[in-house]
Amino acid sequence: MDYLQLAVELIIGFAALFIMTKILGKTQFAQITPFDFISALILGEMVGNAIFDEDVTISKVLFAILVWGILIYSIEILSQKAQSMRGFLEGKPNIIIDKGKINYSALKKNKLDLNQLQTLAREKGCFSLHEIEYAILETDGSISVLRKHEYETPTKSELNIPYQPVQLPIAFILDGQLKEENLKEAGFDKSWLKQQLSSRNIQNYSDVLYAEWRGDEEKLYITQY
Template sequence: MEYVHLVVELTIGFAALFLMTKILGKTQFAQITPFDFISALILGEMVGNAIFDEDVTIWKVLFAILVWAILIYSIEVLSQKVQNTRGFLEGRPSIVINKGKIDYNALKKNKLDLNQLQTLAREKGCFSLNEIQYAILETDGSISVLPKHKYGMPTNEDLNIPYKPVQLPVPVILDGQLEKNNLHEAGFDELWLQNQLSSQGITQYQDVLYAEWRGDEGQLYITTY
């Protein structure tokens, strides 16, 4: 009976946290702010107390989650409505390389050393800090990089490549399952797709790991298991 009660508490706690996350529209983990991180720690502690502390009932935890969700939502609305609060609640981007020169004071202020800066730069494809004209440390801990002119990638206009419309690729089969809505959005039906698969010796959707229609190329790309 004790294990059944534990399963019930875990399920209710998970459902409550999941529902709160969906309602608040939280960003992915790579984009969380310091405030989001603190919120996650506190909410996890609340559910943990409900599971392991017999004096704390799941209903008290649900009430605490509700109150905490209201506080978070209020702060989110405040940061959207009042621009002056965003810097305090979400942090501000910081220029760590300005006009090709490393700003030591900005690094020190953000507790960032040169090794960490080099790592972040390599993640952006810059293997030398000397290639960077501007680097901005974002509020999520990543950096945005603007390379110096001679290290920048040439554009299609620079290479005199004729303009060609770009279209989003449309996945029509995922993990062996037909994506009907996507197929119809691409302007095709199942008969067309089956003919395309048959031309490559494929008889059923379950044999296809991934299939994608590229409208700008007029071609269906198929990957089997």
């Protein structure tokens, strides 16, 4: 196969998959349902066939991607509009630990063994299944965990900690580049930021790897290269 033709097919295939994935939404990346997982595999396989099978033209693959994308989009709309179809198309969460007791039948139904359950629990910070009151196996294969009362992390209200407003951190500098729109959104200007940098013997934005602001009572967090 001619290298130029291969490069062209790769570029066209990449562009088609990128556009289709943007149209279909972020669930194609997250693969939150079995259907999303299958559709992502099929889309990749279509482009692979076009690249390595000389009998398959790129025009046919683009047509297949278009038809497959329309099919996926239609099913996504159907699952949004018809609640009765969601369980069939997207799957249903299953309770695998109920009131502290492992539901073995649910594990068996979902082809999940105890070692896999322990791994999923550790990903949620539970190193002992004894700590879990409820565990739900989600449609994407992860689990949601509700710990027993004695193992739950206390909230600030339970500890009577005075209320403080929550501030969303804002990045002012990324990879040495000033994010001027973020600076204005936080209510500051370049002169203020330059003063902050000068106080730490930093003269240029390019010397800063990352700078973040976390609220009026927080200092500017700066990391240099």
